[in-house]
Amino acid sequence: MTSDPNIEAVRSSSGPLSMRWTQGLSDAEIPLEIHDLTVAYHHKPVLYGVDLAIPPGKLIGVIGPNGAGKSTLIKSIMGLLPTDSGWVRLFGKPNKKNLGRVGYVPQRESVDWDFPVNVMDVVMMGRYGKLGLFRRPGKKDRSIAAACLEKVHMMPFADRQIANLSGGQQQRVFLARALAQESDLYLMDEPFAGVDAATESSIIDLLHTLRKEGKTILVVHHDLPTARNYFDMLILLNMRVVDFGPTKEVFTYEKLQKTYGGRLTILSEVADAVRQTKA
Amino acid sequence: MRALIPTWDWHTIFVAPWTTDFAIYGWIFLMGFLVCAACGLAGNYLILRRMALVGDAISHSVLPGLAIAFLAANAWRTGMAAEVNGMVDTGGQEPGMIHGFAMFTGAMVAGVVTTLMIEIIHKHTRIKQDAAIGITFSTLFALGVVLISVYADKVDLDADCVLHGEIAFVSIQPFFSLSGVEIAPASVVLMGLVAILTLGLIVVFYKELLVSSFDPGLASSMGIHAGFVHYALMCWLSVIVVSAFEAVGAILVIAMLILPGATASMLSTRFPVVLSLSLLHAAVSSILGLHLAIWLNSSTAGSMVVAGAGLFGLVWLFSPSQGLLRRWVWLRKNKRSALQAESLHPPYGC
Numbered sequence: 001m002t003s004d005p006n007i008e009a010v011r012s013s014s015g016p017l018s019m020r021w022t023q024g025l026s027d028a029e030i031p032l033e034i035h036d037l038t039v040a041y042h043h044k045p046v047l048y049g050v051d052l053a054i055p056p057g058k059l060i061g062v063i064g065p066n067g068a069g070k071s072t073l074i075k076s077i078m079g080l081l082p083t084d085s086g087w088v089r090l091f092g093k094p095n096k097k098n099l100g101r102v103g104y105v106p107q108r109e110s111v112d113w114d115f116p117v118n119v120m121d122v123v124m125m126g127r128y129g130k131l132g133l134f135r136r137p138g139k140k141d142r143s144i145a146a147a148c149l150e151k152v153h154m155m156p157f158a159d160r161q162i163a164n165l166s167g168g169q170q171q172r173v174f175l176a177r178a179l180a181q182e183s184d185l186y187l188m189d190e191p192f193a194g195v196d197a198a199t200e201s202s203i204i205d206l207l208h209t210l211r212k213e214g215k216t217i218l219v220v221h222h223d224l225p226t227a228r229n230y231f232d233m234l235i236l237l238n239m240r241v242v243d244f245g246p247t248k249e250v251f252t253y254e255k256l257q258k259t260y261g262g263r264l265t266i267l268s269e270v271a272d273a274v275r276q277t278k279a
Numbered sequence: 280m281r282a283l284i285p286t287w288d289w290h291t292i293f294v295a296p297w298t299t300d301f302a303i304y305g306w307i308f309l310m311g312f313l314v315c316a317a318c319g320l321a322g323n324y325l326i327l328r329r330m331a332l333v334g335d336a337i338s339h340s341v342l343p344g345l346a347i348a349f350l351a352a353n354a355w356r357t358g359m360a361a362e363v364n365g366m367v368d369t370g371g372q373e374p375g376m377i378h379g380f381a382m383f384t385g386a387m388v389a390g391v392v393t394t395l396m397i398e399i400i401h402k403h404t405r406i407k408q409d410a411a412i413g414i415t416f417s418t419l420f421a422l423g424v425v426l427i428s429v430y431a432d433k434v435d436l437d438a439d440c441v442l443h444g445e446i447a448f449v450s451i452q453p454f455f456s457l458s459g460v461e462i463a464p465a466s467v468v469l470m471g472l473v474a475i476l477t478l479g480l481i482v483v484f485y486k487e488l489l490v491s492s493f494d495p496g497l498a499s500s501m502g503i504h505a506g507f508v509h510y511a512l513m514c515w516l517s518v519i520v521v522s523a524f525e526a527v528g529a530i531l532v533i534a535m536l537i538l539p540g541a542t543a544s545m546l547s548t549r550f551p552v553v554l555s556l557s558l559l560h561a562a563v564s565s566i567l568g569l570h571l572a573i574w575l576n577s578s579t580a581g582s583m584v585v586a587g588a589g590l591f592g593l594v595w596l597f598s599p600s601q602g603l604l605r606r607w608v609w610l611r612k613n614k615r616s617a618l619q620a621e622s623l624h625p626p627y628g629c
Contacts, residue, residue: 075496078496078499078500079499079500080496080499080500099499099500099501099502100501100502102500104496104497104500106494106496106497110494110496111493111494112327112329112493115327115492115493115550116327116544116547116548116549116550116553117489117493117548117549117550118548118549121489121549121550122493125486125489125490125493125494125497126497128486128487128490128501128503129500129501129502131486133487134483136485136486137486161548163548177497
C-alpha cells in the first residue's frame with residue numbers, strides 16, 4: 001500500500017507540522033490521513049489546503065471559531081460533500097472505500113426527530129452497514145444494539161419514540177447507534193451541544209472507554225474551557241489547520257489567538273482558559 | 280332542501296354492490312383499493328422525506344412524458360409498418376404492447392426529469408425548493424396540455440380524463456386472459472402488479488429506504504447511495520402514478536399519495552405499523568368511497584378521496600395518542616397546572 005508516490009512524497013518531506021504525529025506508522029495503521037483538502041461552498045473556500053494525519057488510539061478535539069469548517073471537515077471525511085482538491089484516506093484506503101470502519105455521530109439537528117421510529121430502531125440502523133443488501137437484522141444484531149444502549153444508560157427507553165426524549169437522551173441514542181457500528185474511528189459533530197452536565201460527563205466516560213479499546217475518536221467541540229481537559233490532542237482549525245498536537249503543546253494563548261483571530265469575546269475566554277491551565 | 284339530499288336506500292347502497300351487482304362493483308372496489316394501497320405505501324416515504332409536494336409535481340408532469348411517449352410509439356409503429364411495406368398486421372395485441380411500454384418509459388423519464396429540474400433550479404439559483412416545484416410542474420403540465428392539443432389526432436389522451444379519471448370504466452374493460460382463462464380487467468391486473476411490486480420493493484429494501492430517509496449521511500457512509508435511492512423512488516412513483524392515472528386522474532392521485540400515510544402517522548410511531556395502517560386506510564376509504572359514490576351517484580375516485588379525508592378527520596379527533604379529544608381531556612384534567620405541566624409532559628404521544 002505504500003507504493004503511492006504522492007503519499008510518499010508528502011510524508012518524506014519535512015512537510016506540514018500536522019503530519020508529524022504519524023511518522024513511522026504504516027498506512028493501514030493511520031486511521032485518518034488528509035492531504036491538500038479544499039472544500040468550497042459557492043466558490044468560497046471553507047477548508048483550504050488541509051493536511052492532517054492522525055495517530056491511532058487518541059481522543060482528539062477539533063476546535064475553532066464559527067464557520068471555521070469544523071463540520072465541513074467531518075462531512076468531507078465521510079465523503080458527504082464534493083471536494084475541490086485533495087484526498088482523504090482511512091486506514092490507508094480512499095475514504096469512500098473504507099467508511100465501514102467509521103462511526104458517525106451527526107449534529108442532533110440534522111435529522112427529523114418526529115420520524116416514526118423508536119430508540120431501538122435508531123440504534124439498529126447502526127447495524128445496517130454490517131448487514132449489507134437483503135439481510136435483516138438478526139438475534140446477534142439485536143443483542144449488540146441492546147448492549148450499546150446499555151452503555152449509554154438508555155435501555156429503559158428502548159421502546160420510546162425518539163421525539164419524546166430530551167436533548168441529552170437524543171444525543172445518547174446517536175452515540176449508541178455509532179457504537180453499534182463497531183467502528184475503529186469515530187467522528188462526532190458537537191456531541192455536547194445542548195446536553196446537560198450529567199450527560200456530558202457520561203459521554204466523556206464513554207469516549208475514554210472507547211479510547212482504552214484502541215479506537216480513535218475525533219470530536220468537534222465548541223467550548224474552549226472544557227476542551228483543555230477532555231482531549232489528548234487538539235486540532236486548531238480555521239479554514240486551514242492552524243496547529244495539531246498534544247493539548248498541552250497546542251492550548252496556548254498565542255496559538256488560540258491565531259485560530260480565533262480578533263474575536264474579542266472569545267479571546268477573553270481563551271485568556272481565562274489559559275490562565276486556569278497555568279494555575 | 281330535501282331535493283339536495285339524494286334518496287337513501289339501504290339495499291341499493293349497501294347490499295347490492297356486494298351481491299347482485301358484485302360483478303361491476305367488486306372490480307371497482309378492487310381497483311380503488313389497489314390504487315390507494317400502492318399510492319399510500321409509496322406516499323409514506325414522501326411524507327417522511329418531506330416530499331409530499333414532489334409527488335404532486337410528478338403526478339402533473341408525467342403528462343408531457345405520456346404525450347411524447349405516445350407520439351414516439353406512433354411514429355415508430357408507422358415507421359416499422361412502412362419498412363415492411365404493410366406486410367405486418369399492426370392491429371391486434373401489438374400496438375397496445377408498444378403503447379404500454381412507451382407509456383411507462385415516458386412516465387419514468389418524466390418523473391426523473393421533474394426531480395432533476397427541481398433540484399437544478401433549487402441548487403443553482405436562489406429560488407427555494409417549493410418555488411422550484413411550482414415552476415417545474417406547472418411548466419411541464421402546460422407543455423403536456425400543449426402537446427395533447429396540437430397532436431390531438433395522434434395522441435389518444437383526453438385532458439379531462441387526465442385530471443380526474445374514471446374508475447367505473449374498469450368493469451366494462453376487456454379482461455386480461457392467461458392461456459384462455461379470463462382473470463380480471465386489464466387495468467386491474469396492471470394495478471395489482473404495480474401494488475404487489477410496491478409492497479415487495481418496500482419489504483426487500485426496507486432497511487435502505489428507512490435509513491436513507493432518516494439520515495442520508497449515515498446511509499451514504501454505509502454505501503447506500505442516497506441520491507440513487509431518491510431517483511429510484513421518484514422513478515417508481517412515476518410508474519405508480521401512471522398506472523393510477525386512468526382510474527383516478529392526476530389530481531386525486533395526490534390525495535391518495537398523502538392521505539393514507541398522514542392518517543396512519545397519527546395512530547402509530549412505529550414505521551411498520553404505519554405502513555400497515557396506511558393499507559387499512561386504503562381499504563376502508565375505498566369501501567366507504569364506493570358506497571358514497573353509489574349513494575350520491577358521483578365520481579367514484581372523488582368519493583374515495585372524500586371518504587379518506589373523512590377518516591383523516593376522525594383520526595385527528597380521536598387518535599389515542601395525538602387526537603384533539605385526548606388533548607382536550609388531558610388539558611381539562613390538568614386545568615390548574617396545564618401550562619406548567621404541558622412544558623414538562625407534552626400531551627403528544629405520552
